Amino acid sequence: MKRLKDTVPNALYIHIPFCAQKCRYCDFNSFVSESTFIDKYLTALEKEIAGLKGQYVFNTVYIGGGTPSILNELQLEKLLRSVLNNTMLGSETYEYTVEANPGTMTIDKAQILKGYGVNRISVGVQSFQDRQLKLLGRIHSGDDARKTFDLLRSTGFKNINTDLIFGCSNQSLSDWEKDLKTVIELNPEHVSTYSLTYEEGTPLTRDLDNNVICTLDEDTELEMYKTTIRSLTLHAYHHYEISNFSRDGYQCAHNLIYWQNKDYVGVGAGAYSFVNGVRSANEKNVCRYIEDLHNNKNIKPFHECLGQDRHAAETIIMALRLRQGISNADFCERFGYTIEDQFSEQIDKFRRDGFVTFDNKILKITQEGLYIADTIMSEFV
Ligand code: SF4
Structure with missing residues (x-):
């Protein structure tokens, strides 16, 4: 068995663990917080990002969450400046994504993102139907999602992803077909479609356990998936990953790194890194993450060496x-x-x-x- 070659990560993930409201299905590391606390987090994050200086050249940067677009204009600039000043970004072909949720994006924020070289926005649409958005506990309407998309286009973003969820308990196949039709009309470069999962401890799962809602039957859910593939491929989207579809040349370069199990660096509370066969995770608790960085303590409580066979x-x-x-x-x-x-x-x-x-x-x-x-x-x- 040969020794694995050392590899150098060229993908950077930055976690923003704040949201306007906690969605009813979500178990991600995200919270509702005061703006002053977000400021403290960004100061800590800036310190972690500064520690990357001179180490890597990143060809992809992905700011995800949470809801990065919840940051106000000043906070957004602080974060983007810190990325610009402390990391080396690859050649002109680099991909720089920021996640944005409808209801939190403004024209000013979109212009700031553009100004700092962000060239891809991933919009958490989830559904265009208000009944479903309500069930999921989203803060926005279907109309807000369309407006966010138009706002991003008018700011000049030429690479937009939309996330959609299917398999909600109150959703029919024809509801899902309408969502697909709407997204095809909007014509994003990339579409991600996920089936709803009931995560332990979420309000939606509690509703399920208390028989307030029921799961969709498996046949309907499978039919929704098949319909997704049929509709999107018919409209010239390449089905390049189980849940992901793109126009020619618009596959998500950052996520391809994950799917190819290549190295990446993650910063922010709870972010994972994978470098040279070692997976590590940052402190997940946001308060402790801020405190540990402030006190120059170790912020990575978790490390595991995969070993060649597991890798x-x-x-x-x-x-x-x-x-x-x-x-x-x-x-x-x-x-x-x-x-x-x-x-x-x-x-x-x-x-x-x-x-x-x-x-x-x-x-x-x-x-x-x-x-x-x-x-x-x-x-x-
Ligand atoms: S916006 Fe995203 S990260 Fe935030 S609570 Fe909703 S699903 Fe979770």
Whole structure:
């Protein structure tokens, strides 16, 4: 077995753990906070970002949350200035994304983002239908989402993603078709569609446990997924990842790093990093994160070294999410053995049933395989 080559991360994730209101389905590391507390967080974050100076050249930067667009204009400038002053950004081809939620974006904020070189906005639309947005506990209406999209276009953003959720308890297939029709009319460069998951401890899951709402039946949810693929591909979106669709040349370069299981650096409360086979996480508690940075203490309470086999298995699992799959040549270059050396049993099993292919030594999930992707991936652990 060969020693893995040292790798240098060229992707940076920055976490903003604040939201205008907690959505009813959300278990992310995000909170409602006073503006003065956000200021303190940004000061701490600035210190962490300053620590990156001179270490890496980032080709992708992704500011996510939470709701980065909740920052006021001054806060936004402070954050973007800190990225600009302390990190080296790659050539002109770099991708710089900021997540924005309808109801929190203004023309002034959009212009500030543009001015600092942000070239991609990911809009948390989730649905265009007010009944569903209400159930999800979103702060905005479908109309707000359309207005945010138009505002971003008028500011000159040419690369916009929209996030959509399907599988809500009060949603019919025709509701979902309407959402898809609306998004196709808006014509973003990228569309991410996720099925609703009921996370432990969220108000929505409590409603489910108390029979206030019920889950959508599996057949309808599967039909929604199939409809998504059919509609978006018919309108020239490439289905390049299980849940993601893009126009030609607009795949999300930052997320591709995750799906290819390559190295990245994460800053901010609870952010993960993955460098040279070591996964680490920052302190998740926002108060402790601020305090520890202020006191120059260690802010990474969690580290794990994956080990070569686990790293390889995770790489296969993530690669199966991508429609392009993973080639033996790439895999071998990274891990020093072939895909069959380690996974021939799983490949044979799923190939027989038509769920994966291994033509020309490229392992890929098939269209049928997509519908049982979780089962397939679990066998590669
Ligand atoms: S806006 Fe996003 S991060 Fe914030 S509470 Fe809602 S789902 Fe969670």
